[in-house]
Amino acid sequence: MLALDILLPALLNGIATGAVYALVALGLTLIYGVLHIVNFAHGSLLMLALYGVYFLYTLAGIDPYLALPIIVPAMFALGYALQRTIIATASHGREENVLLVTLGLSIIIDNLALYFWSGDTRTINPSYAFETVDLGVAFIAVPKAVSFAGALLITALLWLLMERADLGKAIRALAFERRGAELVGIDVQHTFAMSFGLGIACVGAAAALLLPSYYAHPGVGESFVVIAFTIVVLGGMGSFLGALLGGLIIGVTESLGGLFLGENLGRIGIFAIFIAILLFRPTGLFGQRA
Amino acid sequence: MKTPAAAVIGVLAALAALPLALKSDFLSHFVIMALYFALLGQAWNLLGGYGGQRSFGHAAFFGTGAYAAAIFQLDLGINPWICLVLAGVAGALAGALVGALSFRYGLRGSYFALVTLAFAEVFRIVADSVPFTGAGVGLQIPLKQSAANFQFADKLGFYWVILALTALATAAAWWLENSCFGADLVAIRENEDAARALGIAVERTKLGAITLSAALSGLAGSFYLQYFLYLDPRLAYGVEISVAALLVPLIGGVGTVFGPLVGAFALRLLNEVSGTLTGGAPGLNLVLYGALLILILAFLPDGLVSLFPRLARALRPRRPRHA
Numbered sequence: 001m002l003a004l005d006i007l008l009p010a011l012l013n014g015i016a017t018g019a020v021y022a023l024v025a026l027g028l029t030l031i032y033g034v035l036h037i038v039n040f041a042h043g044s045l046l047m048l049a050l051y052g053v054y055f056l057y058t059l060a061g062i063d064p065y066l067a068l069p070i071i072v073p074a075m076f077a078l079g080y081a082l083q084r085t086i087i088a089t090a091s092h093g094r095e096e097n098v099l100l101v102t103l104g105l106s107i108i109i110d111n112l113a114l115y116f117w118s119g120d121t122r123t124i125n126p127s128y129a130f131e132t133v134d135l136g137v138a139f140i141a142v143p144k145a146v147s148f149a150g151a152l153l154i155t156a157l158l159w160l161l162m163e164r165a166d167l168g169k170a171i172r173a174l175a176f177e178r179r180g181a182e183l184v185g186i187d188v189q190h191t192f193a194m195s196f197g198l199g200i201a202c203v204g205a206a207a208a209l210l211l212p213s214y215y216a217h218p219g220v221g222e223s224f225v226v227i228a229f230t231i232v233v234l235g236g237m238g239s240f241l242g243a244l245l246g247g248l249i250i251g252v253t254e255s256l257g258g259l260f261l262g263e264n265l266g267r268i269g270i271f272a273i274f275i276a277i278l279l280f281r282p283t284g285l286f287g288q289r290a
Numbered sequence: 291m292k293t294p295a296a297a298v299i300g301v302l303a304a305l306a307a308l309p310l311a312l313k314s315d316f317l318s319h320f321v322i323m324a325l326y327f328a329l330l331g332q333a334w335n336l337l338g339g340y341g342g343q344r345s346f347g348h349a350a351f352f353g354t355g356a357y358a359a360a361i362f363q364l365d366l367g368i369n370p371w372i373c374l375v376l377a378g379v380a381g382a383l384a385g386a387l388v389g390a391l392s393f394r395y396g397l398r399g400s401y402f403a404l405v406t407l408a409f410a411e412v413f414r415i416v417a418d419s420v421p422f423t424g425a426g427v428g429l430q431i432p433l434k435q436s437a438a439n440f441q442f443a444d445k446l447g448f449y450w451v452i453l454a455l456t457a458l459a460t461a462a463a464w465w466l467e468n469s470c471f472g473a474d475l476v477a478i479r480e481n482e483d484a485a486r487a488l489g490i491a492v493e494r495t496k497l498g499a500i501t502l503s504a505a506l507s508g509l510a511g512s513f514y515l516q517y518f519l520y521l522d523p524r525l526a527y528g529v530e531i532s533v534a535a536l537l538v539p540l541i542g543g544v545g546t547v548f549g550p551l552v553g554a555f556a557l558r559l560l561n562e563v564s565g566t567l568t569g570g571a572p573g574l575n576l577v578l579y580g581a582l583l584i585l586i587l588a589f590l591p592d593g594l595v596s597l598f599p600r601l602a603r604a605l606r607p608r609r610p611r612h613a
Binding site: 086097100105107114115222229233274279280 | 344346391392394395396397399400401403404405407408409411412415416529533536540573574576577579580581582583584585587588591
């Protein structure tokens with residue numbers, strides 16, 4: 001039997017990582033729920049944000065956590081602009097084309113990153129990188145603990161925005177009934193782009209929380225896009241609660257899978273879950289029929 | 291719109307006459323690669339263009355064919371020509387597996403695209419981890435040039451093989467336009483629920499289409515292996531193959547007989563030009579793929595072949611009004 005003092009930290013690490021995964025997936029599910037767009041460039045934009053945080057740290061000396069107020073609005077603006085210009089124009093509003101357009105975007109972003117920043121794995125070493133906190137049952141690295149708390153906090157803020165703010169109400173109205181929303185005076189194209197911007201802002205926040213315990217690499221997007229999709233499909237496309245829970249499940253699966261099967265085969269666990277859910281319960285845990 | 295059989299035969303005959311003009315290895319290589327891309331694209335087109343089931347993971351079938359061909363000849367000593375057939379069978383089996391699972395559970399649109407992508411990735415990770423694929427090191431086919439060994443000293447040999455395979459795929463597309471099976475498939479693309487209500491066996495038709503498409507992808511995989519004599523998990527199951535497979539018909543014209551041929555030549559031409567301009571920096575040709583994908587969707591959603599009728603009309607001499 002595996003000792004508890006190996007299993008428990010793995011479990012906790014999985015939960016902490018899962019919370020950040022959930023944040024990434026939240027952005028994806030928000031975009032899907034409103035625009036019915038499957039944003040294939042989600043992982044690539046996360047990769048871009050990771051490099052953004054990395055360069056803010058190495059070139060300007062800004063701590064990743066303090067970079068949050070910079071990277072989040074920047075990614076929001078990028079998301080807004082992408083939707084308004086490229087995605088809306090090139091897809092002619094057809095869902096099957098959106099997937100192809102965002103696939104094109106992801107290929108461009110990934111390979112430009114590879115060209116300009118090379119295939120080196122880049123990490124940062126802030127002073128707290130190797131400090132740990134004692135949770136009573138096990139130790140966990142400080143960056144992991146911070147990212148867990150931060151991801152939950154941002155999720156709560158986003159939920160509040162969707163429930164209380166006018167923008168959130170407009171977004172929900174649009175997701176629910178497009179024609180009706182138009183009739184009561186909601187600017188459809190603007191609100192679409194705002195939702196996309198919000199979804200990408202989540203990615204920016206996730207990047208700032210991830211980088212201290214993670215790395216920047218041009219291939220990050222490719223692996224993350226599948227993780228994010230798995231979470232969203234597991235939780236149910238468009239479901240907030242589903243994304244949160246799905247993120248935690250995937251985080252733990254990855255951590256335990258890596259422990260038992262090694263890193264390479266451990267990743268198959270995620271794909272296996274992805275395929276199994278798509279096949280047997282495509283509505284996910286909390287989703288409506290797609 | 292049906293494509294006349296004479297047009298198909300004419301285009302293939304013109305391609306068969308092409309070796310007369312292929313005086314340099316560079317030109318031969320260019321045409322071989324263009325036809326190889328056309329095969330890959332036509333395979334995707336049969337399922338994605340005529341059937342409307344747009345896969346993001348055709349590398350799953352291509353790579354399975356390529357690995358089957360490599361493993362059968364390296365480990366079992368089977369003749370590479372038989373391996374070519376086996377590669378088609380292996381591709382078809384992979385396609386049937388993916389199709390049976392995803393169509394049985396009614397996956398459509400984005401969900402289908404994502405599940406095919408996931409399968410390709412699973413296959414890649416498996417190929418990267420198990421010993422009989424050579425894992426990350428890859429598999430090398432020993433050089434033994436002879437026609438009986440499917441290794442030609444002269445590029446012209448490869449040209450005839452890839453021409454035959456591409457002709458086969460083109461004929462399959464023509465057959466789809468002229469058969470009940472193809473009509474069923476197009477009906478499913480246009481409106482799956484209506485097709486079902488009309489009594490079309492939706493799952494079985496889609497399964498047939500993905501098996502055919504995957505078999506041709508497997509053949510493309512075997513050709514790739516014999517031409518380059520090397521295979522690793524990234525080459526076999528990488529995103530690049532899946533993207534090329536869908537990009538070729540999108541550029542040329544989705545759901546048309548000649549779209550993949552036109553798209554493949556256009557894409558290879560662009561590849562050569564951009565390769566010369568950028569000095570072949572890694573990744574930049576994929577940036578071009580991505581940009582092309584977006585541009586074609588934005589400005590020419592019916593592909594290059596949609597320009598031909600317009601072009602013909604513009605070139606035709608105007609009849610005088612009072613003739």
